[in-house]
Amino acid sequence: MCYYITAALPPDSNVDTVRKIAASHHLRWEPVSNSTVLRQLGKGYSYYYTTWGMCDCSTELGCHLRLEQGDKKVDPEKKIKKFRKEGWSEAKIARWLSDQEAVTSRRQLHREAQKKIEGPEVKRWIEFAGEVLTGRQAKSLGVLLHFYSGSIDSERIHFAEHKHIELAALTKDVLYTLPDDVFLEVLTSAKAASA
Numbered sequence: 001m002c003y004y005i006t007a008a009l010p011p012d013s014n015v016d017t018v019r020k021i022a023a024s025h026h027l028r029w030e031p032v033s034n035s036t037v038l039r040q041l042g043k044g045y046s047y048y049y050t051t052w053g054m055c056d057c058s059t060e061l062g063c064h065l066r067l068e069q070g071d072k073k074v075d076p077e078k079k080i081k082k083f084r085k086e087g088w089s090e091a092k093i094a095r096w097l098s099d100q101e102a103v104t105s106r107r108q109l110h111r112e113a114q115k116k117i118e119g120p121e122v123k124r125w126i127e128f129a130g131e132v133l134t135g136r137q138a139k140s141l142g143v144l145l146h147f148y149s150g151s152i153d154s155e156r157i158h159f160a161e162h163k164h165i166e167l168a169a170l171t172k173d174v175l176y177t178l179p180d181d182v183f184l185e186v187l188t189s190a191k192a193a194s195a
Contacts, residue, residue: 002055004152006032006144008183011044013138021137025128028052036156040183041142049152060121061145064176076100122175133167133188140164142185145178159183 007029009018015029022029030049037047076097083093129141148155160181165174170186178184 001148001150003057003059003145003147005050005056005059005061006034006037006146006152007048007050008037008041008142008144008185009046009048009138010140013046015046017135017137018132021128021131021135022050025124025131026052027124027128032152034153034155034157036158037144040159040162045142056145059145060119061125061143061175062178062180065179122172125175126170126172129167129170129186133186136188140185140187142183143178144183145180147180157181 009015019029027050028048032047032049034047038045041047079096080093083096088096125143132138132141144157144159146155146157158181160179162183162185164185164187166187166189174184
């Protein structure tokens with residue numbers, strides 16, 4: 001269906017102020033009651049839908065991983081075997097192999113060029129987290145990227161990992177390489193994790 005980015009706050013967060021900060025960073029902040037996610041987050045956490053438009057399929061979050069996963073690997077030996085059965089000449093097979101190498105090379109160059117493009121979304125998320133956490137509106141801010149096949153409220157999402165990082169470690173690279181279903185919890189400091 002679609003990608004959506006959701007977020008979470010721990011207990012004792014100033015939700016109303018965070019909602020205003022989110023709006024100023026072009027993020028929605030609407031409560032979601034997904035029981036599977038809330039159980040994994042723990043008691044008192046609140047969970048939010050952040051998508052401003054229809055979906056987050058074109059999100060920059062995790063985009064570098066998706067670029068790498070985009071190409072399907074073709075087994076050339078299987079293809080060559082098939083081509084020989086179909087009566088292809090060795091010269092034609094050699095041309096096909098050469099074409100495949102050229103396509104692979106172009107795709108690699110395209111991926112590398114795409115990785116150098118910096119869009120506004122990742123910067124917006126870093127600034128949003130910074131404003132929420134340095135402004136002491138919450139002790140942490142969690143972000144989750146998931147490809148949904150059903151409803152945001154009822155989809156059974158199981159975290160691949162619940163990763164904690166300090167705000168100072170929240171970089172563009174962290175967000176560009178955020179894997180699907182990894183709940184990334186950004187903390188004001190290491191002390192906040194133990195509090």
